[in-house]
Amino acid sequence: MSTEIASQLALLGWDSYFHEKFKPYAADGYAPARVIADFGMEYLVQDGDGPTRAVAGRHLRNDALLLPAVGDWVAVLHREPVSALHGVVERRTAFSRKVAGRESREQVLAANVDVAFVVAAATDINARRIERYLTIAWQSGTVPIVLLTKADITDSTDTLRAELEAVAMGAHVIVSSSITGQGISEIARRLQPALTGVLLGPSGAGKSTLINRIVGEEVMRTRMIHSSGEGRHMTSHRQLVLLPKGGMIVDTPGLREAQLWEGEDGLENFFEDIEELALSCRFTDCAHNTEPGCAIKAAINHGTLDAVRLDSYRKLQRELRAIAAKSDARIRLEERKKWKQMAMAGKARAKP
Numbered sequence: 001m002s003t004e005i006a007s008q009l010a011l012l013g014w015d016s017y018f019h020e021k022f023k024p025y026a027a028d029g030y031a032p033a034r035v036i037a038d039f040g041m042e043y044l045v046q047d048g049d050g051p052t053r054a055v056a057g058r059h060l061r062n063d064a065l066l067l068p069a070v071g072d073w074v075a076v077l078h079r080e081p082v083s084a085l086h087g088v089v090e091r092r093t094a095f096s097r098k099v100a101g102r103e104s105r106e107q108v109l110a111a112n113v114d115v116a117f118v119v120a121a122a123t124d125i126n127a128r129r130i131e132r133y134l135t136i137a138w139q140s141g142t143v144p145i146v147l148l149t150k151a152d153i154t155d156s157t158d159t160l161r162a163e164l165e166a167v168a169m170g171a172h173v174i175v176s177s178s179i180t181g182q183g184i185s186e187i188a189r190r191l192q193p194a195l196t197g198v199l200l201g202p203s204g205a206g207k208s209t210l211i212n213r214i215v216g217e218e219v220m221r222t223r224m225i226h227s228s229g230e231g232r233h234m235t236s237h238r239q240l241v242l243l244p245k246g247g248m249i250v251d252t253p254g255l256r257e258a259q260l261w262e263g264e265d266g267l268e269n270f271f272e273d274i275e276e277l278a279l280s281c282r283f284t285d286c287a288h289n290t291e292p293g294c295a296i297k298a299a300i301n302h303g304t305l306d307a308v309r310l311d312s313y314r315k316l317q318r319e320l321r322a323i324a325a326k327s328d329a330r331i332r333l334e335e336r337k338k339w340k341q342m343a344m345a346g347k348a349r350a351k352p
Contacts, residue, residue, distance in 0.1 A: 005048030009034075012046060013112065013194050013248065018073050021090045030075035030086055035068050035111075036240040043068065043085065045076060052076075054083040069094075070238040070250055071111040071196060093141040095198055110198045110238060110250045115190060116142040117249075118171075119201030119210075120164065122154040127167045131312050133200050134171060142198070144171045145190070149206040152177040169273065178206060178213040188214050191247025196240070198250040211241055211251055271313045277305065 006014075012034045022032050033047035033054075045054045054076060060066045066088065068074050073089035095110040116137035120130055130146065137144035146168045151157050157175055164173045176183030187210075191197050199207040212218050219241055240250050274296065278286065282293025288310070289297075299305035 002048075008048035011194055011242075011246070013196055014073070017092055018089055018112075022073065022075070025075035025087055025089070028075075030077060032073055032089070033076045034240070035070050035072045035074060036242075038068075038070050038238050042082070045074060045083070045085070047076065052078070052083050053081070054085050056085045060085060060088075069108040069111045070240050071095075071113060071198075073112065095136070095140040095142065095200075109200075109252055110196075110240075112196060113140065113142050113198045113250065114195040115197040116140065116144045117147040117174075117187070117197055117199050118144055119147045119149055119199050119205045119207055121201075121205045122148060122150045122157075122160055124202070124205070125160060125163060127163075127308075128312055129202070130164070130167050131309075132316065134168065135316055137200065144168075146171050146173045147183075147187070147199075147201075147210075148173065148175045149210060150177065151175045151182055152179040169271075176210065178209045181213065184210075184213055188243055188245055188247065191243060191249060193246040194248075196248045196250065199252065207251055211249060214243055214249070215241060216244060271309075273305070274310060274313050 009032065014032065014034075018032070025032070031047060033045040033052075035043050036046050036051065037044035041055070043054045043056070044051055046052070054074075056067055060068070068085060068088045072091065074085045075087040075089070077084045077086055091111045093111070093113055094108050095113050095116065096108050118130055118133040118137060120126070125148075134144050134146070146164050148157075148160055148164060151160075154160065161173055161175055174183045174186055176187065178184075187197075199210070201207055238250060238252050240248050242248050277295045277299055278288070280295035281288070281291070283291055286294050286296075288294050291297075296305065296310065300307050300310065
């Protein structure tokens with residue numbers, strides 16, 4: 001790999017971690033590239049020479065869990081007119097959620113993300129939704145930052161900031177406006193020189209408009225904002241955008257269902273206050289209902305813990321445990337199917 005190509009890859013986030021993980025692919029003659037857009041059947045990947053179209057190899061397409069996501073580093077075999085992807089480099093972080101609907105399956109929204117911006121518009125602040133997004137961010141292993149958008153349409157910026165800081169529980173809060181430019185430089189600075197961020201929030205929160213303002217040109221399509229200040233997100237695919245002064249940011253379609261994926265570590269990080277209080281309960285198996293010596297109930301009675309926050313914690317905890325149970329059941333079912341197929345194949349071979 002030439003020095004020039006290596007420096008171009010470094011601008012895309014390539015470092016010693018990915019260099020080490022890529023060695024098996026390099027030995028087979030594949031080139032590294034990063035997925036910058038996912039169009040479903042086709043991907044746009046970028047390497048030291050620029051962007052190119054690519055499709056996943058057959059072995060990747062046969063297993064949805066092997067398919068690359070935006071932000072992934074992949075092993076590419078360059079060919080005309082469309083290159084082929086033969087493998088996904090082990091991820092450092094994965095920004096995941098449960099797929100929408102009843103199916104218990106992981107959907108990777110973005111890979112190898114360093115900073116997660118939880119976006120809330122000044123016109124639509126929902127504390128419970130922000131808690132959910134922050135939990136997803138902690139689960140992924142990224143650094144969460146709460147981002148207030150559309151600050152130009154309200155006179156209560158200080159009040160909204162205080163409200164978000166109370167919900168964020170230690171995560172930094174940035175107040176921004178794509179109209180006035182407030183907070184734009186701070187967002188860009190937190191991604192320099194080659195960090196990757198992701199915008200996580202509902203439709204109409206102003207994510208695409210924000211990216212356009214940071215880049216300085218319209219790279220993401222947006223709709224006109226209604227007189228009420230509400231907008232609609234036009235993003236129909238996930239895309240990684242390179243910023244002019246360094247760093248990258250992933251825009252995602254608005255999430256109608258911000259469902260959690262497996263792992264309660266995110267709860268421990270975000271609801272650390274509740275976890276610490278639980279350690280002071282008289283009984284180790286305290287359910288925090290009517291048990292004597294419950295530190296959590298005492299905190300609620302003294303006004304140091306919001307009962308609504310405890311309800312949110314319990315709801316997310318139940319959701320994660322239900323997902324884990326369904327996932328275990330799905331794995332057992334798949335194992336039974338696999339052994340049944342093997343047994344049937346063995347019987348077929350044994351027939352005269």
